[in-house]
Amino acid sequence: MKKEKQSALIADNCPLICETYKSIISKVANLTSNFNFNTDITYNCNGAYEIIKRTIEKETSLNFVLLDLKLTPSTNRKILSGEDLGLLIRKLLPSTKIIVSTDCNDNYRIHNIIKSLNPEGFLIKNDLTSEELKNAIRNVVSNTPYYSKTVLKLIRKEIANNFIIDSIDRKILYELSIGSKMKDMPIYIPLSAASIEKRKRHLKKIFNVKDKGDRELILIAKEKGYI
Structure with missing residues (x-):
């Protein structure tokens, strides 16, 4: 053939x-x-x-x-x-x-x-x-x-997680993981600082993070494969 x-x-x-x-x-x-x-x-x-x-x-x-x-x-x-x-x-x-x-x-x-x-x-x-x-x-x-x-x-x-993380949420998590400061994030993310902060609070609620800092949020997001 x-x-x-x-x-x-x-x-x-x-x-x-x-x-x-x-x-x-x-x-x-x-x-x-x-x-x-x-x-x-x-x-x-x-x-x-x-x-x-x-x-x-x-x-x-x-x-x-x-x-x-x-x-x-x-x-x-x-x-x-x-x-x-x-x-x-x-x-x-x-x-x-x-x-x-x-x-x-x-x-x-x-x-x-x-x-x-x-x-x-x-x-x-x-x-x-x-x-x-x-x-x-x-x-x-x-x-x-x-x-x-x-x-x-x-x-x-990602399939196993039953909540929705959109591209902006991912970008926020990524910027946090590389040490970007909140005041600088509007340079990289098309949102105001207040909107970014609001999204971060929502992410902490989704991931059930009690810590006031960002370390626990970053660790859980990494564990779940989002960053």
Whole structure:
């Protein structure tokens, strides 16, 4: 049976990781009778953009992208990170599947990436083995989402919680966790200081925090996976 041709892009700033990923993608192709992969590699946003532009100009397809979040920004500063690149791919190549592969294990960051990119695959490098990557690729190209255990743990924590924490609440919790002062928060959050304080009191009520300070609130929010 003739194999279906799949086009893949690996975007990671580490050449060794790129070569390892490419080797694993080739092994997936050898182990399956369904797919044959043509794989490009880039180490920065400039190179990735050129491949995206070429794909559009030639009216070809890019089936999936293995995307690191920490990519060197484009020289015009319009694409600052892997997340920006992912958003551009969503806009210009909406049928392209995205597999995020990152060493970031911050709950707040993971949540934001899920919300902004909604990737078909999400892998934390600390979870990653060659077998895990093979499974992710096989699943994603067959239209089945694949998240590694750290990401699944965060999602399960959120499902288990029976109250609603919106994006503003998360931002407040995050700013508290990194030591931001209340008087400075309106710089980063589109609310007045009084509104932020009111939300913080509500969060303490939700989490059943009795402490007048913020330490207990931060600890419980971290435990529940919100930061």
